Amino acid sequence: MKVELVGAVRLLVDLSAVDASVQNFLLHSHSDMRNNSQGIWLQQTCTLFVQSGVQLLSEFTKHAAVWANTSVVRANFSQPNPRQQERAGNNHDEPLQSGSSSGELSGSGEAQAEALWWGHRLQMALVNTVAFRGVWQKQFLFTNTQNLPFTLPDGSAIKVPMMYQATEVSFGQFRTASDHRYTVLELPYLGRSLSLQVALPSERKTPLSCIESQLTARQLASWETGLRRTKMDVFLPRFRMQNKFNLRSVLPAMGISDAFNPTAADFSEISAEESLYVSDAFHEVRIEVTEDGTKAAAATAMVLLKRSRAPVFKADRPFLFLIRQVNTGSILFMGRVMNPADQTP
Structure with missing residues (x-):
């Protein structure tokens, strides 16, 4: 045993x-x-x-x-x-x-x-x-959340509550062994002891499975050294x-x-x-992932966001997510979001 x-x-x-x-x-x-x-x-x-x-x-x-x-x-x-x-x-x-x-x-x-x-x-x-x-280190504002398109695996699109903020994040670009490109964004939770990492295929036509199937311990370890601090416009759907x-x-x-x-x-x-x-x-x-880390409000305001010259990270298609303990690198959660609107318990 x-x-x-x-x-x-x-x-x-x-x-x-x-x-x-x-x-x-x-x-x-x-x-x-x-x-x-x-x-x-x-x-x-x-x-x-x-x-x-x-x-x-x-x-x-x-x-x-x-x-x-x-x-x-x-x-x-x-x-x-x-x-x-x-x-x-x-x-x-x-x-x-x-x-x-x-x-x-x-x-x-x-x-x-x-x-x-x-x-x-x-x-x-x-x-x-x-x-x-x-609770996020820097919270998303409820007033910035909009209903925006999210592309499902079958190519169809639905509207989902998409959170937004312009902030400094850890960001990196990576390749799998089969040469599929993907990007990783890291957002810290309050106190910075835990963080959320989101892995998104760079090409819309790349199925999430092509990235997921080739994620090895070595690939995950490379994120630690491959992420760089940068100012970005971040779009992330609520999901539970x-x-x-x-x-x-x-x-x-x-x-x-x-x-x-x-x-x-x-x-x-x-x-x-x-x-x-x-x-x-x-x-x-x-x-559950929401604007402030707790349960989201029932209503969402519609606003126009100012354009900026900052690069954009927009999780508007299937993505992987990890929640990890920063000081040990331990992965507490690992999952995929194929449809943020599918929140059936």
Whole structure:
């Protein structure tokens, strides 16, 4: 199990050192972001739902309780709590709640619903939820937002609320290994501990997949040295996303497969029961990008923007985005925006 985890994160060092160093890094990174009171709201919770009757080692539960907002919850997956199910369907906009040691499923509403849906075959499920809201270092003005065209992947265009500001940003131009050109814009959040990076194909005819499929760790690292400060006219659409994923097929592709194998799983440091394995792993993410980093107003004013001689960055077609922690380079979120108007929870 440890070897698989080390391989997944490409750490070729002593395993005992990995346990300590990785946990210390994640714990402090999480603490730094959680303690940042300068307009950043980031909540990460990791809840391990365990079928009632499975005996866990006390040392593990104590360790999980103090590490990176992790909780262990006992649950009877075959008899879901009706009150929790009802609440799961109505809490899309409430802050995520971390789990407790009670007998009820806790965590985000979407994560609860997902775990309950799979309840007929769950033995142990890992549910990770991440939610983020941030205030820009320099906020977009609501009065500058206009309904402007956004070109969809099929070539059609729709009108979406497009934010605008003239500001100094970090900007760079790059090429993939297959010679597709794209540009990257970086906007800092208040306090500059986190930033939003937007990658946009330079040519309208270049599908986003041509850029996305060739983004390697080396390509992402090149952004750090390839970005330059410059004054630009920035157009960025509002967007909001909420998605949930079953990682049952994703993690094995990263080299983590034994955890899901009833005959190969080794959770001897969690429980003395030999048959314990991970039935499923779920991930839920919620993010929204607006003028001030919080929920946008319902109405948008229409204005005429003054022309300037500054270069223009206009995200009016599909683009990639990353939210990263500046001091570590850690990527907290990575996604694509194909249609900003598609905001279905």
